[in-house]
Amino acid sequence: MLKNKEKKLDEAKEMPKILVDSDTAVDLENLAYGVYSPLEGFMLGEEFFSVLDNMRLPNDLPWTLPIVFSVDEKKVSLFKEGDEVALFYPADNPIGFLRVEEVYRYSKEEYALKVFKTKSLEHPGVAKVYGLGDFLVGGKIWLVGETPNPYKQYTLYPAETRILFREKGWRTIAGFQTRNVPHVGHEYVQKTALAFVDGIFINPVIGRKKKGDFTDDLILEAYNTLIKNYYKKDTVVMSILRYEMRYAGPREAIHHAIIRKNFGCTHFIVGRDHAGVGNYYKPYEAQEIFKDFPDLGIVPLFFREFFYCKKCGGIVNEKTCPHSEEFRFRFSGTLIRGKILKGEKPLPEIMRPEISELILSRKNPFVG
Amino acid sequence: MEERTTIQISESLRRRIKVLASLRDIPYEDLLDSLIDVFETLIPFKTEKDFANFFEENLEKFGFKRIIEKRFGSSPTYIVEDIEGKRKNVGFELFAKDFERHKHDLSKVDCIVSLFSTVDSIGGVPVISLLKPESAKKVIGEFGNAKHTTVSIPSTLYKKIGELIKDTGFNSVSEYVTFMLREVLSRKDEEKGHEPLTEEDVEHIKRKLKALGYL
Numbered sequence: 001m002l003k004n005k006e007k008k009l010d011e012a013k014e015m016p017k018i019l020v021d022s023d024t025a026v027d028l029e030n031l032a033y034g035v036y037s038p039l040e041g042f043m044l045g046e047e048f049f050s051v052l053d054n055m056r057l058p059n060d061l062p063w064t065l066p067i068v069f070s071v072d073e074k075k076v077s078l079f080k081e082g083d084e085v086a087l088f089y090p091a092d093n094p095i096g097f098l099r100v101e102e103v104y105r106y107s108k109e110e111y112a113l114k115v116f117k118t119k120s121l122e123h124p125g126v127a128k129v130y131g132l133g134d135f136l137v138g139g140k141i142w143l144v145g146e147t148p149n150p151y152k153q154y155t156l157y158p159a160e161t162r163i164l165f166r167e168k169g170w171r172t173i174a175g176f177q178t179r180n181v182p183h184v185g186h187e188y189v190q191k192t193a194l195a196f197v198d199g200i201f202i203n204p205v206i207g208r209k210k211k212g213d214f215t216d217d218l219i220l221e222a223y224n225t226l227i228k229n230y231y232k233k234d235t236v237v238m239s240i241l242r243y244e245m246r247y248a249g250p251r252e253a254i255h256h257a258i259i260r261k262n263f264g265c266t267h268f269i270v271g272r273d274h275a276g277v278g279n280y281y282k283p284y285e286a287q288e289i290f291k292d293f294p295d296l297g298i299v300p301l302f303f304r305e306f307f308y309c310k311k312c313g314g315i316v317n318e319k320t321c322p323h324s325e326e327f328r329f330r331f332s333g334t335l336i337r338g339k340i341l342k343g344e345k346p347l348p349e350i351m352r353p354e355i356s357e358l359i360l361s362r363k364n365p366f367v368g
Numbered sequence: 369m370e371e372r373t374t375i376q377i378s379e380s381l382r383r384r385i386k387v388l389a390s391l392r393d394i395p396y397e398d399l400l401d402s403l404i405d406v407f408e409t410l411i412p413f414k415t416e417k418d419f420a421n422f423f424e425e426n427l428e429k430f431g432f433k434r435i436i437e438k439r440f441g442s443s444p445t446y447i448v449e450d451i452e453g454k455r456k457n458v459g460f461e462l463f464a465k466d467f468e469r470h471k472h473d474l475s476k477v478d479c480i481v482s483l484f485s486t487v488d489s490i491g492g493v494p495v496i497s498l499l500k501p502e503s504a505k506k507v508i509g510e511f512g513n514a515k516h517t518t519v520s521i522p523s524t525l526y527k528k529i530g531e532l533i534k535d536t537g538f539n540s541v542s543e544y545v546t547f548m549l550r551e552v553l554s555r556k557d558e559e560k561g562h563e564p565l566t567e568e569d570v571e572h573i574k575r576k577l578k579a580l581g582y583l
Contacts, residue, residue: 153580163573164582294547295554
């Protein structure tokens with residue numbers, strides 16, 4: 001947060017003003033609070049193209065997703081390189097400033113193909129890219145305000161989680177990314193990781209999601225319920241990540257790991273089809289990509305898909321269960337959703353009864 | 369003012385000098401002066417004899433096993449055995465083009481060894497040259513190309529790594545070396561840590577964490 005905020009706000013009266021969307025506003029906050037460290041602003045052309053081509057910043061540091069500020073032809077005429085512009089979200093709320101260091105053009109097709117490996121508009125990330133303005137504006141940012149945040153009590157920034165982990169005496173922390181209510185498979189993965197580390201950092205993504213995802217409210221309440229009933233005190237911390245999912249599969253898995261490193265995690269859990277959507281990525285592609293990043297500074301913990309086996313009488317995976325498919329219950333999001341939509345509780349082996357009851361008590365558990 | 373003199377050069381050479389001089393907007397004389405500077409600075413061998421010593425010390429790198437006969441002043445300059453055990457007659461020049469300038473007989477040599485050549489062969493005779501136009505382009509290319517550059521490692525180490533990475537998923541020694549170096553450097557970065565917060569900042573954060581029930 002800028003220290004001489006009042007002075008800057010006064011100067012802002014003379015600056016070009018741009019109303020940004022909620023995703024850009026959240027990116028601005030993430031840049032300012034070190035969630036996207038080492039970035040200090042929206043990407044310059046050299047950084048953007050280096051990320052597309054090499055999955056690294058020009059200084060060779062791993063970075064896989066563009067963090068960009070796009071504008072259309074009308075907005076780009078409001079300023080020139082060297083100017084400072086005031087960013088607003090919503091219209092009456094100045095949230096920050098951008099020093100325009102570079103305005104550059106880019107190819108949306110190239111962006112989509114390199115980041116998402118497809119240019120299909122069915123892919124939500126691609127659709128978002130094709131909806132961006134034709135110009136990207138790069139430069140350092142300063143935050144002066146806050147975007148509306150209904151989950152302030154769950155919002156911690158990297159400097160805060162690092163102190164929190166230190167105060168708890170945790171030396172090893174596994175980050176867990178989620179955008180779902182927890183089923184028993186999630187819990188099993190978290191607890192397996194917990195056998196090796198001091199604490200688990202559950203970090204649900206809160207922000208624009210795709211239709212059919214669980215609502216943010218429900219995800220948070222479900223985790224609170226799970227932690228209260230099934231976790232040992234002082235082994236788990238939950239705070240949210242305000243962030244727009246890109247659904248970029250493997251590239252986004254690396255991005256998520258970097259973010260959790262910034263929060264102070266030493267390990268990061270990567271499961272099946274991490275950050276994927278549809279069938280655009282292979283089930284374990286998001287794990288395979290980590291071999292290209294020995295310098296991430298966070299240790300990935302790879303998990304194969306867990307399932308419940310009636311014959312084993314517990315949660316197992318392909319490596320540990322010798323039995324055939326007929327004995328197995330899969331933790332399928334689609335099946336869980338199907339049950340809930342019919343007003344039925346998923347099996348207790350699949351979802352904790354307290355969580356099932358909570359979901360069924362909601363009129364609209366899913367994003368419409 | 370230094371005494372002036374006249375040199376006779378061909379019209380085609382005069383044209384080449386004129387183009388280069390006009391590109392730099394300098395007189396012919398200054399151009400020749402700077403070309404001689406480049407030559408004297410970059411070429412460590414002033415005479416054919418200096419280069420011959422280097423050649424004899426690095427015979428294998430030129431593809432030869434041993435010298436059978438040495439005949440300085442006539443052609444072929446060397447009779448050598450190549451790495452396949454074949455006898456070869458070698459013409460030897462600082463600049464490959466000098467072979468023709470000296471009016472040597474191309475039919476008497478199997479190859480020409482030179483310090484510098486702009487061509488791969490002269491009259492069908494292959495030229496083995498230490499410096500080629502590509503060498504200069506490579507140096508400049510490496511300097512200007514941020515994506516990759518060349519690091520020299522001992523050949524034995526290169527071979528060992530090549531053996532080590534078989535069936536590991538690494539496609540080349542370069543890929544493996546890049547992986548290892550990035551890993552080492554990232555450990556160094558971790559040691560540096562994050563920017564320290566002030567005591568006041570830390571206390572403020574602790575108060576917030578307590579208020580939210582995290583501590």
